[in-house]
Amino acid sequence: MNAPVTDYDVLRVFCGPRGGYGNELGVVRDGSLLPDRDDRQALAAKLGFSETVFVDDPERGVIDIYTPTLRLPFAGHPCVGTAWLLDVPELVTPAGPVGTRLDGEFTWIEARPEWAPPRTLRQYATPSEVDDLEIPPPGEWIYAWSWEDEPAGRIRARAFPGRDDGIDEDEATGAAALLLTAELGRALNITQGSGSQILTAPQPGGWVEVGGRVVLEGQER
Structure with missing residues (x-):
């Protein structure tokens, strides 16, 4: 399946003290352009990032996370990156609500190990x-x-x-x-x-x- 073409942001998350390194992340800010899960999975595979995020509601922080091969209910670096990008008090993931806060140069999320x-x-x-x-x-x-x-x-x-x-x-x-x-x-x-x-x-x-x-x-x- 060929995923429709759409815009996406590229972030680096968990960068070093001088802003280098970090894990790349793709974020599709308008998830409504790709409502179908198969299309999302196809785009995530095409982009090849360890994870790609689709934002379904930027005001409420509702997100959907994919690796190149599967959908994840929660993942750390996508939540940190998207929290920074959207600047919302929480993200809503299939696993549950993820609290977020910005503290100087660091973006924090709060989640459960399970x-x-x-x-x-x-x-x-x-x-x-x-x-x-x-x-x-x-x-x-x-x-x-x-x-x-x-x-x-x-x-x-x-x-x-x-x-x-x-x-x-x-x-x-x-x-x-x-x-x-x-x-x-x-x-x-x-x-x-x-x-x-x-x-x-x-x-x-x-x-x-x-x-x-x-x-x-x-x-x-």
């Missing part, structure tokens, strides 16, 4: 071991991590989705950071991929905040 898709959180002894990992074959979704400075909560991580859709390594993944924060029960400062930065903090009632910097790359068609 909304995140399953990931294998695999700890390594040193950051260099994480750096030296080769791309694993398709299979399980692996979040490889190691302490850089445990007392300070600093972590080195890489993410391997294990999908056969061209996304061998995910540069920055908020959902995996959410799960790791819930497992460790503490605030984290994560350097993932080539140099992306993700901040997290546990909240009362089992919620977790995930934050990062967002940069607008431009609008494409």
Whole structure:
């Protein structure tokens, strides 16, 4: 199926301190142009981002998230990026309402770990071991991590989705950071991929905040 042509914004989410790195995200601001799920999935596959967001109601923050091969009820970096773009107090996802806030250079979302898709959180002894990992074959979704400075909560991580859709390594993944924060029960400062930065903090009632910097790359068609 050929998806109709439409405009979309390209963001980088979870950028480093100087605005570099980050995970690219496509956002179709007018989701009404592509109401059919098959058309949305086709466009997400064509664009090839790890996720593409379709905004169904910009005032209420209603969004729909797709990878190149499937629809997601929730995902971290799409929610952070779209929260920054729309500047709304919450996003409405199929998983549930995601609280949002802007705090200086960081955009934060608040979500529940059980909304995140399953990931294998695999700890390594040193950051260099994480750096030296080769791309694993398709299979399980692996979040490889190691302490850089445990007392300070600093972590080195890489993410391997294990999908056969061209996304061998995910540069920055908020959902995996959410799960790791819930497992460790503490605030984290994560350097993932080539140099992306993700901040997290546990909240009362089992919620977790995930934050990062967002940069607008431009609008494409």
